[in-house]
Amino acid sequence: MSQTLIDLALAEDIGAGDVTSLYFIPEERKARAFVAVRKEGVVSGVETAARVFATVDPSLDVEILIHDGSKVASGALLIRVEGSARSILTAERTALNFLQRLSGVATMTARYVEEVRGTNARILDTRKTTPGFRLLEKKAVADGGGTNHRIGLYDRAMVKDNHLVAEGGPAVIQAAIHKLREERPGVEVELEADSLEQVRTFLSMDGVDHILLDNMTLSQLREAVEARGESHKPFLEASGGVTLATLRDIAETGVDFISVGAVTHSAPSLDVGLDFTPV
Incomplete structure (x- = not known):
C-alpha cells in the first residue's frame, strides 16, 4: 500500500520530469544529504521516506539512522543518502x-499518551x-504510543446512532450480534451510547465487546464505569x-479508552528538512 502511495506522490510531483534538476544540475554531480528534524518530536515515516529515495533511483545509497517511534531532539539526523545529486x-x-506528515501524527499522539500516563x-x-x-497514519499513531x-x-x-435508528430496537440488535458471532466470530462488536x-x-x-460513551459528561462517564462493575x-x-485540556479528567473517570480524531485529522506537520552537501 505505501509503495502505491509513493508511486502516486512521485507521479504527481515529477510529471514529465524534474526540469530544474535536469537543466541546472550536471548529470555526473554526486552529493551526500541528511534528512534532519528541525524540532523535537516522535518520528514516523522514516522507512517510507527512505523508500522514496530508493524508488526514484535504486542506485542511491540510503541509510536509515533513526527508526520510527523514536523520540528525537532538534537536529537529529534520520536518513543519510548518497549518490546522484539530481536523484x-x-x-x-x-x-x-x-x-x-506522519511524524506530526506520531508527535501529537505522544502528547496525548503522556497526558493520560x-x-x-x-x-x-x-x-x-x-x-x-490510513495504514500509514494508523502506524504513526502506534509509533506515538x-x-x-x-x-x-x-x-x-x-453500531452508531444512525444504525440504532435503522435497526429497530434492542431485540433486533441482539439478534444481529448473534448472527455476526456465528458467521464472523473474529469480529468484535461495539455499540454507541449517548445516554446512561x-x-x-x-x-x-x-x-x-465495547461500548462507546458519546459526548458524555464526566459524571456520566463515572456512572457508566460504576454500572459496569468489576x-x-x-x-x-x-x-x-x-x-x-479535558483529557486527564476523562481518563480519571476509569474508562478504558479515549478516542481522539485530532491525532490524525488535526496533527501539525513536524518540521523536517534535507541538508544537502555536494561531494
Whole structure:
C-alpha cells in the first residue's frame, strides 16, 4: 500500500520530469544529504521516506539512522543518502512530505499518551484519516504510543446512532450480534451510547465487546464505569469533545479508552528538512 502511495506522490510531483534538476544540475554531480528534524518530536515515516529515495533511483545509497517511534531532539539526523545529486533533489520533497506528515501524527499522539500516563486509559485513533493514508497514519499513531481502533468497516462492527435508528430496537440488535458471532466470530462488536439508559441496556446484552460513551459528561462517564462493575467487560470508550485540556479528567473517570480524531485529522506537520552537501 505505501509503495502505491509513493508511486502516486512521485507521479504527481515529477510529471514529465524534474526540469530544474535536469537543466541546472550536471548529470555526473554526486552529493551526500541528511534528512534532519528541525524540532523535537516522535518520528514516523522514516522507512517510507527512505523508500522514496530508493524508488526514484535504486542506485542511491540510503541509510536509515533513526527508526520510527523514536523520540528525537532538534537536529537529529534520520536518513543519510548518497549518490546522484539530481536523484536526491528529485526525491526530496516527496520524501519530506511523507515524513513531516506522519511524524506530526506520531508527535501529537505522544502528547496525548503522556497526558493520560498513570491512568488505565489508552488513546485510540479513529477513521478520520487522510484518504489513502490510513495504514500509514494508523502506524504513526502506534509509533506515538497510541492504540489503533478499527482499521476500516470490515474489522469491527460499530453500531452508531444512525444504525440504532435503522435497526429497530434492542431485540433486533441482539439478534444481529448473534448472527455476526456465528458467521464472523473474529469480529468484535461495539455499540454507541449517548445516554446512561442506553449504557445499561447494552450492558445487559450478550456479545458486546465495547461500548462507546458519546459526548458524555464526566459524571456520566463515572456512572457508566460504576454500572459496569468489576468485570471490566465490555470495554468502555469515551468519545467526543476530547482535547488536551479535558483529557486527564476523562481518563480519571476509569474508562478504558479515549478516542481522539485530532491525532490524525488535526496533527501539525513536524518540521523536517534535507541538508544537502555536494561531494
